Structures are given as C-alpha cells and as structure tokens.
Amino acid sequence: MERTNEMKFVLIALFGSTGRFSILFTVLFIIGLWPLLKKSGVPGWWALIPCAREYMFARCAGREPEGRVTSVTSFVLCLLAFVMQFVSVRPAWIENVSGAVLSLLILELALQIILFIYRIRVYSGLIEVYGTRRRWIWPWILCHWFPALIWGFSKKYQPTWKVEDMHRELAAIASGSSVEVLRDGLTVNLRVRAVREFFQKKILLRDVHLSIPLGHMVLLLGGSGAGKTVFLNAVSGYEKADASVMLGGEDLYRHYKKLQYQVGYAPQHDTMRGKDTVYGTLLDAAKLRLPKDTYAADRKARVDKVMDIFGLTPSRTHMVEKLSGGQRKRVSIAMEFVSNPSLFFLDEPDSGLDGIMARELMGQLRHIADQGKIVLVITHTPDRVIDLFDDVIVLAKDGNRVGRLAYYGSVDGARSFFGRESMEEIVECVNPVEVGGKGLAEEFIAKYAEVRHD
Amino acid sequence: MTETTMNGAGRKQRHFRHHSRGSQVSIFLGKFFRMFLYQNEWKVLPMAAVIAGLVAMVVQPMLFQSMEGTLMGTLALVCVGIWNGCFNSIQAICRERDVVKREHRSGMHISSYVMAHLIYQAILCLLQTVLTMYICRLVGVEFPKQGLFTPWMIMDIGITMFLVSFASDILALWVSSLAHSTTAAMTVMPFLLIFQLVFSGGMLTLPEWSEPLSSLTVSRYGIMALSAQADYNNQPLVSVWNAVVGMRDRKVSGTFTIGQAVDLLQNKDNPTIRELRKLEIVKGLTANDLAELAESEGVQGAGPLLAPIGEQELTVSVSLGEAADYLASNPDSQELCEEPIPYSTTVGQIIDLVGWEKTRAVLQDTMGENSFVQEYVQSRTNIASCWVTLLFYTLIYAALTTITLEFIDKDKR
Numbered sequence: 001m002e003r004t005n006e007m008k009f010v011l012i013a014l015f016g017s018t019g020r021f022s023i024l025f026t027v028l029f030i031i032g033l034w035p036l037l038k039k040s041g042v043p044g045w046w047a048l049i050p051c052a053r054e055y056m057f058a059r060c061a062g063r064e065p066e067g068r069v070t071s072v073t074s075f076v077l078c079l080l081a082f083v084m085q086f087v088s089v090r091p092a093w094i095e096n097v098s099g100a101v102l103s104l105l106i107l108e109l110a111l112q113i114i115l116f117i118y119r120i121r122v123y124s125g126l127i128e129v130y131g132t133r134r135r136w137i138w139p140w141i142l143c144h145w146f147p148a149l150i151w152g153f154s155k156k157y158q159p160t161w162k163v164e165d166m167h168r169e170l171a172a173i174a175s176g177s178s179v180e181v182l183r184d185g186l187t188v189n190l191r192v193r194a195v196r197e198f199f200q201k202k203i204l205l206r207d208v209h210l211s212i213p214l215g216h217m218v219l220l221l222g223g224s225g226a227g228k229t230v231f232l233n234a235v236s237g238y239e240k241a242d243a244s245v246m247l248g249g250e251d252l253y254r255h256y257k258k259l260q261y262q263v264g265y266a267p268q269h270d271t272m273r274g275k276d277t278v279y280g281t282l283l284d285a286a287k288l289r290l291p292k293d294t295y296a297a298d299r300k301a302r303v304d305k306v307m308d309i310f311g312l313t314p315s316r317t318h319m320v321e322k323l324s325g326g327q328r329k330r331v332s333i334a335m336e337f338v339s340n341p342s343l344f345f346l347d348e349p350d351s352g353l354d355g356i357m358a359r360e361l362m363g364q365l366r367h368i369a370d371q372g373k374i375v376l377v378i379t380h381t382p383d384r385v386i387d388l389f390d391d392v393i394v395l396a397k398d399g400n401r402v403g404r405l406a407y408y409g410s411v412d413g414a415r416s417f418f419g420r421e422s423m424e425e426i427v428e429c430v431n432p433v434e435v436g437g438k439g440l441a442e443e444f445i446a447k448y449a450e451v452r453h454d
Numbered sequence: 455m456t457e458t459t460m461n462g463a464g465r466k467q468r469h470f471r472h473h474s475r476g477s478q479v480s481i482f483l484g485k486f487f488r489m490f491l492y493q494n495e496w497k498v499l500p501m502a503a504v505i506a507g508l509v510a511m512v513v514q515p516m517l518f519q520s521m522e523g524t525l526m527g528t529l530a531l532v533c534v535g536i537w538n539g540c541f542n543s544i545q546a547i548c549r550e551r552d553v554v555k556r557e558h559r560s561g562m563h564i565s566s567y568v569m570a571h572l573i574y575q576a577i578l579c580l581l582q583t584v585l586t587m588y589i590c591r592l593v594g595v596e597f598p599k600q601g602l603f604t605p606w607m608i609m610d611i612g613i614t615m616f617l618v619s620f621a622s623d624i625l626a627l628w629v630s631s632l633a634h635s636t637t638a639a640m641t642v643m644p645f646l647l648i649f650q651l652v653f654s655g656g657m658l659t660l661p662e663w664s665e666p667l668s669s670l671t672v673s674r675y676g677i678m679a680l681s682a683q684a685d686y687n688n689q690p691l692v693s694v695w696n697a698v699v700g701m702r703d704r705k706v707s708g709t710f711t712i713g714q715a716v717d718l719l720q721n722k723d724n725p726t727i728r729e730l731r732k733l734e735i736v737k738g739l740t741a742n743d744l745a746e747l748a749e750s751e752g753v754q755g756a757g758p759l760l761a762p763i764g765e766q767e768l769t770v771s772v773s774l775g776e777a778a779d780y781l782a783s784n785p786d787s788q789e790l791c792e793e794p795i796p797y798s799t800t801v802g803q804i805i806d807l808v809g810w811e812k813t814r815a816v817l818q819d820t821m822g823e824n825s826f827v828q829e830y831v832q833s834r835t836n837i838a839s840c841w842v843t844l845l846f847y848t849l850i851y852a853a854l855t856t857i858t859l860e861f862i863d864k865d866k867r
Binding site: 102238239260261265267269271272273275276277280284285287288289292319335336 | 484
C-alpha cells in the first residue's frame with residue numbers, strides 16, 4: 001500500500017519510523033510496556049506517548065537521568081526523521097546524497113549510538129529492579145519488544161521497587177498557618193517550593209512558617225535531603241518559592257534587587273579564586289557589595305576591620321590557596337560580612353574544621369548576631385557549639401519525601417519537644433529508617449503542627 | 455539602583471546605589487590582571503612567541519613569494535592566531551564557574567563580567583599579535599611593503615592577526631561558559647580547532663555544500679584577509695613549473711606528423727628553432743663532388759671529364775627551414791604532411807624547442823589564471839569586509855557568552 005506523505009509524518013511522530021517492521025516492533029513494545037509501567041506504579045497510558053514513554057520506562061528501571069537522555073535523543077531523532085521525510089531523501093546510494101543530508105545522516109548515526117548506550121543502561125537497571133538474571137540484557141538489546149511483552153504480562157516478573165506515584169500526595173498535614181510579619185526581623189511564610197523536572201513536578205519544601213527576631217543566631221537542622229539548602233536559597237531570594245519573605249517589613253522577593261545586599265550567603269564550599277591575595281579578595285568583595293558612593297578610604301577601613309574581626313590580618317598578603325581550611329572558611333565568610341548584611345546565611349561553615357577552630361568560628365558568628373543581625377547556620381556537628389545558638393529549625397522529609405518544618409523554637413524547647421538531649425539525636429529521630437534514622441519525621445511534623453495550632 | 459538599609463530597629467535609614475555595570479567592569483579587570491600575574495596566565499605570552507617562532511621558521515622561505523607559499527603560510531599564521539586565542543580563554547570561565555555563581559548571587563552583573571573578559575582578552579591577544587609579528591620579522595619573513603589601510607603592510611597583517619586571535623578567543627570563552635568543568639572544555643577544544651582547520655578552505659578544497667559551515671569559521675576570513683593583503687592573485691604559481699623542471703630528464707617517445715614538425719619550425723622567434731632551421735638537410739654539390747661520387751660508385755673517368763668545371767656548383771643546398779617553408783606553402787604537400795615520424799627525446803629537449811622562459815611564463819600565466827580567487831583580490835573592500843565579519847563574529851560570541859552565563863543559576867541543582 002502506498003503511503004501518503006501526511007501518513008508518513010504521522011507514523012514518524014508515533015513510531016519514529018515509517019518502516020513496517022519498525023512500526024510493528026514499536027507497537028509490540030508499547031503493548032508490553034503498558035502493563036510493565038503499571039507494575040511499577042506509573043500509569044500505563046504513558047506507553048502511548050512517544051519520547052515520554054522512554055523517560056517513564058527509565059524511571060521504572062530506577063534510571064531517571066538516563067531516561068532524560070533517551071527521551072530527548074528520541075525526540076531529536078524524530079525531528080531528524082521529519083526533516084529527512086520533508087526533503088524526501090532517505091538515500092539508498094550514499095554517493096548520491098548531498099552534503100547537507102549526509103550531515104544529517106551522520107548526526108542521526110551519532111544519536112542512535114547515544115540512544116543505544118543509554119538504553120543498555122536502562123535495561124540493566126530494569127534487570128536489577130526486577131531481580132532477574134543478567135543474561136536478560138541480550139533479549140532486551142536485540143529485540144526489546146519481546147522481553148517487554150513477557151515481563152509486562154507474566155505475573156512471574158514483579159519489580160522489587162516501585163516508582164512513587166507522582167500525582168499521589170499524602171494528606172497534607174498543615175504545619176501551621178502563616179505567621180504575622182515581624183517588624184524587626186525576618187518573617188518566612190513559605191507555602192511551596194517546587195521544581196519542574198521533565199514530565200513531573202517535584203515538591204522540595206512546603207509549609208514553613210516562622211519568624212526570626214533580629215539578633216538571633218539560628219541553627220538549621222535536618223537530615224540529608226530534608227531541604228536545608230533549598231530553604232536557605234528560598235529565604236535568601238536566590239531561588240524564589242511560593243512564599244512571602246519579609247525582611248524588616250519589606251518584601252524580599254518583590255524588592256530583591258534592592259535588598260540582595262542585605263543578605264549574605266556563605267556557601268558550603270570555599271568558592272574563591274585561590275590565586276588572589278586575601279586582601280585583594282576582600283577588597284573586590286567590598287567593591288562589589290558596598291555602595292558606590294563609599295569612599296575608597298572607608299572601603300579599605302571596612303576591609304581592615306573585617307580582617308581584624310576574622311583574624312585574617314596576619315594573612316593579609318597571603319594567597320587564598322595557601323591558607324589553611326579554617327582560614328579559607330573565614331575569608332569566605334568575611335567576603336559576605338564585608339557588606340555588613342542584616343541577614344547572614346552560612347551553609348556548613350565548620351565543615352572540615354576541628355572542634356577548637358569550629359568553636360572559634362561560631363563564636364565570631366555569635367558576635368555578629370549580637371550586633372543585631374540574624375545568623376542562620378547549617379551544620380552537621382551542632383552539639384559542640386549548641387550553647388551559642390538561640391533557636392533551632394528542624395526540617396524533615398515527610399511521607400511524600402517533601403521537606404517540612406518539624407520544629408522551630410528555642411534550643412531547650414527542641415530538647416523537650418523531641419525528648420532528646422542532643423541535636424544529633426534529634427536529627428537521628430527524624431531521619432528516614434533507610435538512612436539509619438528512627439523514621440519519626442511524620443510524627444513530629446504532626447506534633448509541631450498541633451503545637452502551633454494550639 | 456536605590457537601596458534601603460535596615461538598622462537594628464528595622465527603620466528605613468538611607469538610600470544608596472551599588473556599583474553600576476560600568477564600574478563593575480573595572481573591578482573584574484583588576485581581578486583578571488592579578489590573575490595574570492599570580493595564576494601564571496602570563497605564560498601565554500612566551501608560549502605564543504615560541505609557536506610564532508616555529509611556524510615562522512617553516513613558512514619564511516615561501517610566505518608572500520608564491521601562490522602556494524602564501525596560501526600555506528597564511529593558513530599557518532591563522533592557525534597560530536586561533537591557537538593562541540583559544541588557549542587564552544578556553545578555561546577562563548569554567549574553572550571559576552562556582553565563583554561566578556557566587557558573585558552573581560552577590561550582585562555581579564554578567565554583562566560587566568563578560569565585558570571585563572573582552573577587554574582583558576583583547577589586551578592579551580594584542581600582545582600576542584605584536585610578539586608574533588615581531589618574531590616573523592626577526593626570522594626573516596619578507597612582508598609586502600605598502601599597506602592598504604596603514605602605511606605598512608605588516609601593520610595591516612597585524613590587525614588581521616589580532617582580529618583572528620580575538621574572535622577565536624571569544625569563541626573559546628563562549629565554549630568555556632557552556633562547559634561545566636575544565637575537562638569538558640578541553641574535550642571540546644580539539645573539535646573546535648579541527649573544525650576551524652578543515653572548513654577554512656585553506657587546506658582542502660571544500661565541496662559546495664560545506665559553504666555555510668565554512669562561512670562560520672574564523673579561519674576562513676583570516677585566510678581571506680591575509681591572502682588579499684599578500685596579493686595572492688599576482689603571486690607566481692611555482693608548483694607546476696617546479697614539477698616540470700623536475701621531469702626534465704624524463705624520456706618521452708611517440709610519433710608526430712611532418713605537418714606538426716613543419717608548424718613547430720615556423721616559430722622563428724625561438725632561438726633553438728632558429729638554429730634548427732639552419733640545419734642543412736640537402737647538401738649543395740660541385741662538379742668535383744659529383745666526380746667523387748661517381749668514382750665511388752665505380753664509374754671511371756668522371757674526374758678528368760668534369761675537371762674543367764671542378765668547383766662549379768651543380769645543385770643548391772637545402773636547409774630544414776627552407777624545406778619546412780616549402781612544405782608549409784605548398785598545398786600539394788598535404789599528403790606528405792600527414793606522414794608520421796617516430797621520435798624519442800626528453801622533456802628537457804622538448805622544452806628546449808619551445809624555450810624555457812617562455813614555457814615557464816606560459817605555465818605560470820595559465821595556471822595562475824586558473825587559480826585566481828576573487829576573494830583574494832588585493833582591495834580595501836575585500837580586506838575590510840573580512841575584518842568586519844571577524845568583529846561581527848566576536849560580538850556574536852560575546853553576546854552568546856553573556857546569554858549563556860545569564861542562565862548560570864539554573865545549574866545550581
């Protein structure tokens with residue numbers, strides 16, 4: 001049967017090809033994929049959607065990053081097939097092909113190789129998820145429709161792990177309603193912080209409502225992936241969330257350009273140019289962060305003062321890369337402190353430091369907070385410096401793996417709320433069981449919501 | 455930008471401005487020059503000198519002396535420029551990607567950062583170009599004298615080299631802004647160089663379909679500008695002549711017709727043929743010659759008989775030229791002219807017949823006409839269009855770098 005051009009375009013869109021066998025194999029694969037996706041907790045109709053089915057298939061195999069590549073590659077291959085069809089040249093004789101088409105063919109070949117390699121990774125992941133023998137890789141590589149049909153319809157093959165239902169959400173436990181805006185401090189009313197990744201929306205953090213008065217030094221606690229850095233980024237206005245962040249009565253999101261210099265953020269890693277002097281680094285930071293009308297002499301005086309505060313004066317002319325870990329941390333923090341921010345966020349400032357150096361550094365941060373600033377610190381070794389903090393924020397992952405507020409209040413209050421003596425024990429009790437925790441996050445999220453409600 | 459600071463009581467205190475884009479450029483320029491000193495970026499200068507020296511020593515005998523030498527020489531010079539430019543900046547952004555992200559978060563304008571890079575890289579490229587030109591002179595490259603835009607052609611060529619180097623530099627800067635690590639950037643780098651080399655049109659004859667790709671390369675416009683400045687079309691094409699000279703002792707054999715020989719002998723301007731024409735092919739006979747001939751054939755008494763008219767000429771001698779002229783003018787000789795004559799000679803002897811100087815002139819003229827390239831015509835328009843194109847590409851790459859870096863926050867998770 002002679003196919004019309006329109007029909008060929010439709011076939012390419014649906015099956016990526018116009019060849020009879022290719023279409024037949026794709027149809028068989030889709031038939032097998034439908035129940036296969038369902039077994040893994042993904043709606044079977046995804047099998048019908050070209051390109052997206054590649055991604056969903058990879059998700060079932062626990063190979064999401066590979067799924068992105070296979071999906072995008074399939075899409076580009078489909079576009080190439082369209083172009084080839086449009087110019088009506090799928091040449092039998094390579095000598096007769098024009099250069100442009102030859103380039104497309106080379107590109108197609110390169111993409112096919114990429115697709116082939118990434119599909120092998122996906123098949124390999126699927127074999128692990130289904131706990132079958134490794135030799136299944138060959139049928140998957142040679143004729144993927146065949147194992148798809150068998151694994152899809154046979155009850156013998158069941159996945160040991162299922163994809164989370166992306167549309168399912170546990171009944172949201174309200175972590176408390178919005179808090180009133182604090183005139184002299186930071187007020188955070190974060191409803192949701194979500195990112196859209198490929199074919200799904202991923203909620204990272206929700207329902208965090210709190211207000212921090214000026215002069216407070218706050219510890220941000222939480223297990224890995226609980227959303228601590230997400231929270232800092234959202235509150236600093238760097239990654240905007242569905243939230244209202246008020247700093248001294250002004251909306252940080254709305255006036256971000258105005259207020260961004262009020263916020264200092266010292267990242268976890270010492271991101272500085274190693275081949276620059278300490279003084280040069282701080283002076284440049286001052287030039288960038290201080291107002292334009294600051295006199296050069298004032299700017300230098302400010303740099304000198306900050307160097308003095310952080311004990312960097314003896315290392316003034318040293319190269320940053322030659323400094324010790326503790327000194328580098330201090331330079332990194334001083335870079336942010338040079339603009340005298342009202343709100344100071346520090347992501348693990350004591351990582352890699354011994355107890356004495358860590359305490360000394362935290363002491364300096366306490367001193368900064370005492371000057372009427374808000375200092376918010378993430379640290380994984382809180383107990384050695386806990387006496388320096390006023391408040392604790394505890395974030396934990398709920399059943400949907402979404403970061404939630406499990407506690408905000410004084411340090412002593414945290415001890416009695418969780419019934420634990422140390423901060424590390426608190427983290428342990430809210431951490432999921434699979435990472436060695438007690439898995440009590442949901443319980444404390446609900447408890448905190450209740451306390452706030454009362 | 456106006457800003458409100460907050461004091462301890464949370465009251466609005468005063469309004470002030472932070473550094474504008476322009477003043478941020480000077481901050482980053484200062485930073486880059488410190489990096490130049492401390493991060494050993496100064497090493498690109500001696501490296502450029504060494505590369506220029508090596509290339510100049512190789513191309514010096516032929517550059518600006520012949521078509522082939524000029525084409526290969528300009529390709530080599532352009533490669534030096536591209537190499538210098540790419541290596542100046544291929545790691546410039548990717549190695550400090552996290553620092554850029556942090557500074558962007560602290561209020562850095564991406565456009566200021568890119569502009570500072572543009573100025574810094576331009577100064578680096580300028581220094582490298584000056585070094586390259588100086589070393590070429592030092593090695594003994596004979597540059598054409600009269601410039602088209604400046605009083606000296608070496609300065610015109612220097613401008614081209616700078617633009618090639620700068621455009622490549624900013625192209626590599628863009629790649630650096632795309633790459634997330636130095637490893638990724640250095641992996642892309644060879645592809646970039648090969649693409650520039652292959653599609654420049656200076657090394658290989660490109661098929662028609664590759665024209666759009668070729669027009670995207672910096673190397674193409676570099677070669678075009680340098681070849682035009684070197685007056686490529688008026689240079690001699692020496693390779694064919696050199697090949698012919700190399701074959702001068704090669705034996706050739708075959709047949710030619712008497713007619714062809716007659717035609718060849720009509721070329722009276724050629725001194726070799728003039729000599730050939732004088733060759734006596736029928737000797738003039740006297741009475742004594744005839745008597746000797748008769749006696750040698752056994753006829754007795756012919757000597758005394760012809761003695762009285764002994765020295766009298768009985769027949770007239772005929773030269774090769776006269777015979778050729780006769781055959782050329784006599785229509786009855788047509789049949790004879792088609793008679794084949796076998797020959798065996800050397801290429802050198804054949805050229806002797808035509809004349810070496812004339813052969814050389816004909817070969818070079820004919821082949822030179824065939825190798826004429828409109829884009830390489832020495833004109834201000836041609837060169838200016840190449841310069842403008844290179845500048846245009848530089849600006850495009852700079853804009854792409856800025857756009858790419860504006861999205862730098864997107865790779866934060």
